[in-house]
Structure formats: C-alpha cells, structure tokens
Amino acid sequence: MRLVLHIDLNAFFAQVEINRNPSLKGKPVAVGGGVRGVVSTCSYEARHFGVHSGMPLSDAYKHCPDIIMIPGDYHEYSRQSHLFFDAVREIFPRIQKASIDECYADATEFFQDISDDEEAMYERLFDVQMKLLRRTSLKCSMGLGHTKFMAKMGSDYKKPLGITFLLTPQEWQTKIWPLAIGKMYGIGEMTAPKLEAVGITTIGELATTASEGARKALGSNFDYLVGWANGLGSDVVSTESSQRKSCSNDVTLNQDTTDYDELRQWLVQCAEDVARQIRREGLVTRTVCIKLRDNNFYTETKRETFEEYTDSAETISFHALKIFDAFYRGQPIRLCGVSVEDLVKPSAVKKNIQLTLNEALADGGDSGETK
C-alpha cells in the first residue's frame, strides 16, 4: 500500500506576516481588508476569540476589538509558498500542490525501511517538520495515510505543528469517525445540514449508513463519499502541474451602484486585468463570462463563446460589455467581474489565432501591457 503525506501550512498568511513583523507574535492577527471584506486567514490567538476565515471584518471586530488587521500581500505569500514547497521537494521528490498552502507527497519510499515501525516513522516525520520550520520559519501540520483523502483528514486533525497517522483501520475509526460530518473534506455547509436531517451527524455514521435518505441527500456523490469515509480513494500523487482552466478578476464595490457607466468601467478594468494575466502566462481564451451580484447577494453569470481564440484586452472587454448590455436590468450591484474560460496554449489551437500586433510582440516579453 502506498503512503501518502499531506502537508498543510498552518494559518499561512498570518504566519508570513508575523515572521516579517515579530512584534505581532502572540497577538490576534488577521489578514483581510477592504470596506466590505472578510478574514482571509487569522492567527490562533485570533481564533480563540471566535474569529475564523470567511468571517466579515465587521464581525471579526465584534469578536475581537483589538484584532490587528493586515491587508494581504499575495505576491509575498506566493513567493514563500514556492520556497516552502521547493524545500519539501528536496525531501519528497514527488509532490502534488493542492493550493497555495498545501500539498500531497508520495512518502512510500521515504518510509520503506521502517514501514512496520510507527514510532520510528513518527520521529522521522517530526525531523522533517522541524527541518522545514528552521529552513522557512513556517509551521505545518502533517497527515499520513494510504489515500490522499486520509492524509488530508490527518493534517487537519491536529494543528498547528501536528502529525497524525491514519494507517490502520483502528486509527481511522477512533480519530476520524467521531468527527462531525461537516468536518469531512467534500461536505460543505449545504450538504452537512441535509445529512444531519436524516440522522447522519458524524463521519462514522456516513461510513456505515444504509439510509435511503443519505443516498438522496448526496445524490451521485453518495458512493465516493461513503468510500472516502471508509478510507478508500485515490492514492495517486500527480507531479505534473496542471494547466489552469480559467482566470477571473472581480471587485466588490465599496457601495452598491446602479450607475451604468461606472459598472462598464469596472468591467473594462477587470477584463484588462484578466487579459494581462493570461498573456503573462501565454494563454488564449474563447469564452468570456461576466458576473453580477446584486444588493440581495443574488449572483448571476452570463457567458459567450466565440470562434477565434484571443488574449486581447480589447476583445475580452468588448465581449464583456456586450454581455453586460444585453442583460443588465438596472438593479443595484455590489460585485461585478470578468472571467475567461477554455484557456489553452496558442500552440494547442489548430485554428488561426488572432493576436493583435502589440500583444504578439509582447508575447515573448516580460510586460504584456499594451495601450
């Protein structure tokens, strides 16, 4: 059986901020901002006050009036993420990045000589954790199991700096089965209440269910989720970095607006940002989508697919505005944005691609900016 390790950077953004400003150490710190923003990540001290990611800033201040709010520096987080995972890769050559702050590693060979001695394995993993901490000043927690799902549940089990083994059915059933169903990766805030309504409140209850109600609540996801709850699932750590499929930029306005021209200007700005990003990455698109969220938090998306692939800001803006004109009805808008889908490398496109002259010139260069 393969051994899969999941590594999760604990309160990653907050850690980065504390590392570069040690006076924040031991204090309730949150990364987040904007007039109508939410907490992106917060320190464990802030969590003691009940603050958590996704919480509106106004609520965070209510829970913890002294919270130190820091606007995010995502370039820096991305840079440190790369440094961290480069360090991981030196120890585990086969890793699969799952997000900016977590990855899976194939640890089968790493433990090959001691795979029957959990104590020795634990010590070896603890050494890795400390080595990574010394090297990057970043704390991580780790989970070890036979599938990616098991490893993921393990790294979440104890934070920060936790190490959790889920290698035997006993470990799995004593540690994971008692957890609330909402703690299961893959069960979100829409599905958890449905399962609770049919009497399934823990992961163990899902694992052993024979309930028709549960089958109905989960629909086509029933089989694999019950499998996961029983420790089944994929153990394939895929090392190739996957090509991104979409790129988006949206903005929550400081105040709701019905101003047609203002909304158009925001959309153009979002379209330009998206075009800049895909050009930087050497990608082209043929589907443009706009998103509008109204004052009731009702969100609509509309998209259009066209013949020719493009990376032109003008073309993307043109389509975004065309869609907007066709369906905006004057309701107060709190968020608008543009995304592009069907992203591909130009070389993968058989049909002729329309690149503007400027953008074609910028293609090999550093700056994708035109006009």
Added chain:
DNA sequence: TCTGGGGTCCTAGGACCC
C-alpha cells in the same frame, strides 16, 4: 458596518447535427 476573491468539478437542459 453581514457575507472576498480565486479557483475546480459537476449537472442539467437546450440547440444542433447526423
């Protein structure tokens, strides 16, 4: 001063073609 921003995957239905 309720509810960010950036993603992924999936589903269902309609249009269209043979």
Added chain:
DNA sequence: TCTGGGGTCCTAGGACCC
C-alpha cells in the same frame, strides 16, 4: 401529419475548497 437515438457543444448555476 406528430416526432427516434446518439453525440457534441454551449450555457447557467450549484457546491466545494483555500
């Protein structure tokens, strides 16, 4: 003159995750 079946593409939205 009453209506198949299969396949693909496109669209809109749901759910989830960090």
